[in-house]
């Protein structure tokens with residue numbers, strides 16, 4: 168992992184950046200931070216012209232000279248400053264590390280061999296991190312399970328029962344070590360998988376737009392971005408207009424209008440429009456850093472189940488404390504009190520749930536499914552209604568042009584295809600890509616010079632050629648919005664629809680110039696996937712599509728869907744989801760397009776296909792990493808299994824520990840046996856939580872050696 172010398176880079180995140188100014192948030196994981204010293208120290212960093220701190224929200228705002236430094240460098244430097252500005256005497260709250268694990272094991276094994284006078288200091292020294300941690304926890308949160316553990320260890324130490332004290336210390340260290348290693352391995356893998364998928368970028372070379380590998384973009388290039396794509400560079404808008412969603416950078420999901428002179432940030436999303444951007448900051452470093460931040464954030468966000476387990480654990484702490492007090496009062500035996508304190512519910516409740524989530528997320532990622540956080544997994548398990556988009560989801564999205572019919576004798580079918588392709592070539596819509604592919608196959612490569620192209624989501628594209636307006640898109644777009652008469656060709660159009668084809672209408676100069684028919688094929692695994700979903704407890708399966716209703720009905724029939732809605736605008740998709748949700752359905756929406764983003768965001772859980780538009784993959788809670796619809800059923804299966812496992816662990820924890828506690832309170836167990844039983848069962852539950860069942864097969868080898876088998 169990315170550890171800067173002298174500081175934990177994870178303790179500082181970039182909240183917002185524009186060239187010359189960055190807003191950082193620091194964490195106090197290693198104890199409280201003194202605000203003024205941090206501000207003073209930050210102000211002296213190379214290139215920094217001003218530093219302002221807001222300790223309430225732990226924000227540090229730095230203004231700097233972009234020629235001398237950048238946001239990432241500053242983030243690293245501030246992380247390195249943190250340890251030096253911690254409030255004096257504050258003990259580290261960091262959990263015991265593996266060195267703690269080693270030393271506690273050594274202490275446990277060696278203490279019986281040591282001369283008597285050395286045993287207390289050694290045991291005490293090993294327990295100190297635990298005691299300090301508990302002390303801090305007490306100061307912040309009152310008595311928690313850490314407090315109980317510390318009390319148990321202290322009582323054992325006071326009673327010179329070093330075996331009991333050392334056993335507890337070691338087992339606690341082992342538990343934490345296990346949790347951290349599983350957390351780390353899943354975090355690393357998730358980061359690895361979330362690397363930006365944007366591999367090619369349009370840039371200007373002379374007067375021409377060319378597609379080049381993302382790695383070749385240099386500072387000073389003019390980058391072209393269109394609707395639905397993530398801006399790949401930081402820079403200034405040279406031309407064009409667009410609404411850009413900066414949620415990925417600022418966390419606020421508001422659209423901002425961008426035009427000539429505006430600053431744009433990489434990682435933000437063009438919702439609508441087209442921009443030429445002068446690239447000022449390029450490269451993987453910034454993008455990768457941001458994505459890592461994003462994943463980190465989504466990993467620390469606690470799910471409902473996790474919060475519930477934590478809350479229950481906290482509620483049970485006073486109960487255990489009273490039980491220990493009661494047992495002592497009745498028996499006058501400190502051993503009983505220590506024994507009871509050993510066995511509280513928190514460890515298993517608090518550890519097992521996150522471990523189960525992370526290990527499920529890890530397992531899913533290895534099977535090609537990126538689940539963005541525990542909440543997403545939880546919601547997926549709850550989903551009882553699956554709603555699918557058509558193109559690119561149920562179907563392959565690789566459409567084949569079957570017919571090109573021009574109604575103007577001066578145009579050959581190839582001309583028609585090349586004309587459409589000339590205006591479609593900048594878009595990644597499946598229809599656009601099919602037309603461009605067909606144009607290449609004609610061998611003519613005839614390019615019609617056109618003015619700027621306008622992309623109208625869920626409608627099509629429009630531009631101007633030789634002073635005449637050209638539109639390429641859906642029937643609704645051409646007929647109703649553009650007012651072009653298609654009646655003279657009604658018979659032909661009906662025939663093509665009856666053949667199960669998707670049609671693209673081309674209007675030129677206010678007349679219907681031609682139609683292009685495309686054939687879209689179902690994925691070979693779609694039917695089986697839908698059957699599996701039903702077996703997994705999904706009650707309703709629906710289809711929502713922007714395509715024509717005949718085509719949609721035919722598919723719904725073939726797949727045995729419960730319902731289908733066609734000719735939808737993006738907001739229609741979202742409002743159908745809303746209506747269904749209001750009726751109590753827990754909806755998983757599966758889609759791939761720009762037009763699916765509102766529905767993905769509005770559903771209980773959104774799932775984006777691998778080849779989907781950037782906006783779909785960003786908005787979704789679950790992003791598939793393989794172009795395979797079976798992953799949807801795999802994801803559902805993994806989520807169900809994880810939640811089952813969590814429920815089982817929950818029952819086990821409560822059952823086993825209640826038994827142990829009662830036995831300890833009745834004096835039937837010594838502190839050592841309580842510690843062994845309690846921690847042994849906790850570890851057992853933890854290991855159970857770690858079990859990742861293979862979903863189908865392991866198709867993504869992990870980037871590092873697996874630390875532990877389930």
Ligand SMILES: Nc1ncnc2c1ncn2[C@@H]1O[C@H](COP(=O)(O)OP(=O)(O)OP(=O)(O)O)[C@@H](O)[C@H]1O
Pocket residue numbers: 556557558559591594596598599624625626627628639640641642670671711712713714715735736737760762
């Ligand atoms: N780039 C484009 N070029 C031409 N037509 C387009 C384009 N984008 C959208 N359209 C037209 O608008 C219609 C609706 O588009 P939309 O993207 O909402 O759905 P879709 O791709 O047809 O199907 P689905 O909703 O199942 O993904 C399409 O069927 C097509 O006719």
Ligand SMILES: [Zn+2]
Pocket residue numbers: 626643644648
């Ligand atoms: Zn319209």
